[in-house]
Amino acid sequence: METRQEARQEANTKRALVLGATGGIGSELARQLRDAGWEVKALTRRPDAAAEREGIAWIPGDAMDRQAVVAAARGCSVIVHAVNPPGYLRWSELVLPMIDNTIEAAAAAGATIVLPGTVYNYGADAFPLLKEDSPQRPSTRKGAIRVELERRLEVATTRGVRTIIVRAGDFFGPHVGNSWFSQGLVTAGRPVKAVRIPGRRGVGHAWSYVPDVARTMLALIERRATLAPFSTFHMAGHWDKDGTQMAAAIRAVVERHGARPKLRRFPWWLVRLATPFVPTLREMMEMRYLWKVPVQMTNARLAGVLGSEPFTPLDAAVEATLRGIGCVR
Template identity: 30%
Template sequence: MSLHHVILGGSGVVGRETAAALRAADQNVTVVRRSPDPESGPGAPVVSADLRDLDDAIRAVRGAEVVYLVLGLPYRLAVWRRDWPRVVENVIAAAKVEGAHLVYFDNVYAYGKVDGPMTEDSPIRPSSRKGEIRAALLQQLEVGHERGLELTVARSADFYGPGASTSAFNSMALDPVARGKEPTWLIDATLPHSMTYTPDIGAALAILGTDDRARGKVWHIPTAPALTGEEYLTLATGGGLRHRTISLGTMRLGAPFVAVAREALELSYQNSRPYVFDSSRFESTFSMAATPYEVGIVRALEESRRVASATG
């Protein structure tokens, strides 16, 4: 049965992959972006809306049966503190007006420092300021759920994939390799570190929005067994390029001068201890296997090379 799906944050890679998966399943899709850019890919109409405005949020989800909140905000603490609570409050209100099922795409920041694999049952114990914000958003959503919001939560590990411009692995490893430069890993390349492939995120979110077994629960999106940073970089380079590691000390030295390093520093624990993400519950329930890294990295690298060739 075809439903009306509205994707909030359709200009990002997760929004694009979700729209593609839903269209492939013959679902009715509307993409919502802040900018009026009409280029959303074939078959999906575009709505321009600022989700920080309640009226815009209500207008954006009008007629929706399933709403996906996959929005990405600028990676700055001040922006997150200011905008995320308002966006989530407005989306909750808009979804309730329509009686729509909200599928919320989350990261793992709210788990904080976890000993052992992260699972859907891992406690919410943030150990960073961004993690505290994500935990507070979960509380907002839970209150909305208690007041009648139909809610499903999906989480992924750090992601990578074709055109994933906000992915650390894409920007630090795949894009440099595509230009013949050495790739980089953060802090400790000998530790296991899970990564989720973005087409798998889109496929999984489409399942969560269309399969009644998913509703009202938390799910970890299918993610292949973790490799080490060295193993990822070997796959990316074919063993033919040297790679380097940026130490924690170097990050600390650069933080006062480099905004990205400053914003990422509080989450450095994710690269200085094992970061292992368990998605077995989703995989066994919905019979979906994660894309192997040997396949996903090749496809993502092909796209990075295409972009590098096109841009000179």
Template identity: 40%
Template sequence: MGKVIVLGAKGRFGNAAARAFAEAGWQVIAFARNWDKAPAAPIQTLEGDARDPATLAAACQGFDVIVNALNPLYENWVRDLMPMAQAVITAAKASGATVIIPGNVYNYGAEGPELWTETTPWHPTTRKGRLRVEMENAFRNAGVRTIVLRGGDFITGGMTTNWFEAHIAKASRKGRTMYPGPRDRIHAWAYLPDMARAAVQLAERREQFAAFEEFGFDGYTLTGAELIDEIARATGKTQKVSAMPWPLLRLLGLFNRRMREIGEMQYLWNIPHRMDGRKLERTLPDFRQTPVAEAMQQALADR
């Protein structure tokens, strides 16, 4: 075990990672701009501005692993993503820690194969995709020991801004589901508690890896129809399904930056895609993911 600081610990991946590391016996510091409600013991908290290199370098001293779960709002990516990344790089160089990044699928863009692997070329077709490529390459080029664990859209519990919780399953307990694309296309999903557990196990093997190592987290590959069926089984309710009003979203995007950034990601619901998890399976042969039916029960339990 060791010491880990989780940056952006109030966010979705950060919160899940802090809990997973603590459950595995690590000493965990959860870092955020402010804490109105602290996480449960034994997780400790620290406050600070993640965009300030000096603040972050001081916070990360003495840690073995830095989880970079910093994730600015969509509309602030251009302003904040790279300054935050550079601050983390500075902190990692000063501390000698390994950085773990929860990667997403934006790097691949709208063209290319259906199966996305660690060797699939990055050809982003959106602003956010290009920023993610720039960010990951910054870690690679800086020589900072880095592990990227890349997964699809998150599934987790509670009310979050994820596609699953905030849009698709928002009213599922009332028998209503919204699905953003054609229901016959496969889509990559990652159950967040599982992905966080995998990150912990990779951290425990970090000395075995190259300076920059990438792993695909395959999670669940489901068509829209299969996801809706799983939601129906978990809730015990037949779901009335509506579509995402993409034309309205694009119209709103003329006046609202957040709507414009969300609208840019429509392609991910139109192209069939799945993550290749074979490298992760070879590296963590004993890792077991939660069955999809159980994950749905847990994710929808509090609705």
């Protein structure tokens, strides 16, 4: 017969702390963990939100406060590190201290860290097809920070800290407000009168539907004991082979709702003019290179572990996203 101690140990394997649970990836994975029977805790900087809501326990605290993160992670077997400075800003000040706090919390709790990764780690010598072991020689400040972040996680394996990293293309989804989809191609909360295309025709681009990313992470979390201490995976996601398919899919969905949006070039010239006055736009310009070259990801390693990558057809993913961000009803 199972003892009480064994039952508590089993329960602890299904307890997770989510940092960044109000963001696109964090909120989606928190919901999916909850629905899969996990006890989910989330750190929040808003004390008014600290309560049990939607089956998630919200705890007052800040990812920059090491003591708060360590305390919140007690008893957890997984820490989802989905927190990022908003609007590309203050990366040099915040990104590395936050991951250091998460590493300390994971070491204290014996938890596995789960990190949504990016393509920022890679430079021109790794394009156009990115593999997990492609060389990481980024050409941007944010890319160098992401490389260092992952290096610290790999070093932490010597302390018994395990990590799963899932790298994916540009995120989009019904609860993702800060993204190229909802701020670049269309504008969240407004009817779609035009779809803006950031890249040149013929330049492919990788997109990832956030509910699929969360499903992938959940599947890897359930298999974490079988994975290497430092495991990285790439998602293929939705490959826009000529740089116009995502815009065409948006227009097709909007047309079914009675509007006829135009396809237009993204106004990079206007962004360039505004960069001296708007820090977020200046940071956007630094990442423009990702729209000038094809960036595709191979998921062979992921498919080898899961059998297949969770995948929602583009039309259904775009429909759900446009509804979720308030562009169609």
